[in-house]
Amino acid sequence: MGKRKEYLQIFDGSLAVEEITNFWYNKYKNSNFGAIITFVGVVRDENQIEGLSFDIYEPILNSWFDSWQKKANEKDAIVLMAHSRGNVFNHESSYIAAVCSPKRRVALELIDEFVEDFKAQAPIWKYDIINNQRVYAKDRSTAIIGAGILS
């Protein structure tokens, strides 16, 4: 996975969506992928939050991502991802995922599984920003598979 940096990027603060997605499109449109799907997550204005904030543990994020890249490669596809670290305010983007695949069906299925597994397993912690303070989004968080062995 020597080229992971080309596929997985972490940015401080909000994502420059047009720049990132245009870069991916221009980079991969000539690679004979018949289907390129991007998913852009945008922070909603709700529950009086000013925005969201994120912590990331990169060593395990990298291995999680590599296992998805391997799974995608087995179907002749690739996965791409960009995520924010730190604060991202309402109506900005903190997360972009993409799949490039020769086949439409593979891309549609992979983007669904990739995004859902990301939400449940990737080592990223979310906080609401309320009155300039970070409040852990405990109720929206999911325990990683295998959690609880020390209890």
Add this chain to the structure above:
Amino acid sequence: MVKIEFLGPINKENMDLDISNLSQLSEILKSDNEVSSWLDTCAVAINDTLVCTKNIELKDGDKISLLPPVCGG
């Protein structure tokens, strides 16, 4: 000696402990008021690999990470 790190919202300084397995770590953390309530929902990694069992011997220099529930995106 092994290093214990608490990730994300747990908000606790790293610990260095002289232990040889995860059962010992479990006993120590259960009696730690700052961490005990997190143990039910925390995943555990040894040297950045997630583990699913307590039956693992620890070596000098190992790094153990506690990962509380996640929510990316």
